[in-house]
Amino acid sequence: MEAKVAQVVEPDKDIVSSVISNVTVAVTDPQSEDQGNYANKGKISVAFVEFGKRNGKSTRDVLNRIRKAITGSVPGAKLSIDQKTAARQLKKISVLN
Numbered sequence: 001m002e003a004k005v006a007q008v009v010e011p012d013k014d015i016v017s018s019v020i021s022n023v024t025v026a027v028t029d030p031q032s033e034d035q036g037n038y039a040n041k042g043k044i045s046v047a048f049v050e051f052g053k054r055n056g057k058s059t060r061d062v063l064n065r066i067r068k069a070i071t072g073s074v075p076g077a078k079l080s081i082d083q084k085t086a087a088r089q090l091k092k093i094s095v096l097n
Contacts (some may be wrong), residue, residue, distance in 0.1 A: 001042070001044060001061070001073070001074065002021045004073065005019060005069075005070070008062070015049050016045045016048055016056075016062075017049050018045075020039045020043070020044070021042065021044045022044075022045075023043075024064070046062070046066070050060075059083075060083075063083055066081065
């Protein structure tokens with residue numbers, strides 16, 4: 001899954017500051033009360049450079065391409081793609097079995 005996300009963001013690597021994968025640990029939303037460890041969950045976060053350095057590129061377009069690329073790619077898994085609004089927008093892709 002991480003390789004697939006990396007491939008999707010490659011054309012826009014000039015606006016991507018990091019791609020981070022977590023499995024089991026730190027896979028829940030930091031704002032949620034549930035901070036347990038889950039062997040059946042994973043998370044990939046894509047962080048973008050600040051808005052002023054994106055040269056007009058849309059992070060929403062990148063998110064939509066990620067959504068299209070991974071939807072249905074893991075049979076039986078529930079995939080969730082969220083967007084956080086902040087100066088450095090994070091896109092989170094959760095894989096739940």
